[in-house]
Amino acid sequence: GDSVTQMEGPVTLSEEAFLTINCTYTATGYPSLFWYVQYPGEGLQLLLKATKADDKGSNKGFEATYRKETTSFHLEKGSVQVSDSAVYFCALPGGYNKLIFGAGTRLAVHP
């Protein structure tokens, strides 16, 4: 069945460092792809999405490009801040409008 695989965390970075969180997927066809973020003590929020191959989703300085050749949707940010510390989830649609999530990657950014 459809699935998402994320790099294991935690990822620990210093402020202003470059961030990459890898996400690869297995799916039939070309589904939309999503990144969700969960800040401490909060629910998940949609960070960005891409609805077709070669699309780039972006928000809050984060970007991810839908690569059908490599079935990947890696999340990147050029300069992270302490406030970016959170858990990041890659996701794709399953049946009945549900989302299939990766295991999540915890990011810790230190000053």
Place this chain on the structure above:
Amino acid sequence: GAGVSQSPSNKVTEKGKDVELRCDPISGHTALYWYRQSLGQGLEFLIYFQGNSAPDKSGLPSDRFSAERTGGSVSTLTIQRTQQEDSAVYLCASSVLGPMGGVYGYTFGSGTRLTVV
């Protein structure tokens, strides 16, 4: 309401007791989902409601888990005879179906942290 509201935010219960978790979706959202987030693991889908019916219950882990939704609004997830492995954060999400609804319009609540001791 303005967002998806879940209660309680934290629940500690003794092994073997029953618990009820509540989700109040955004007004007008016809679709409602329950997920479970266990320590160190991703989000595990439990059940999906469209209105008051549940066309997809495939994620419920055992017959100790059940959920209902009344009036196309509030949903309750019930866990009977709780076990320690039930300890997790239970997240609810809702969305409106249709253009830009469905998976595009998910809004999550803050979750209920359940601890079974």
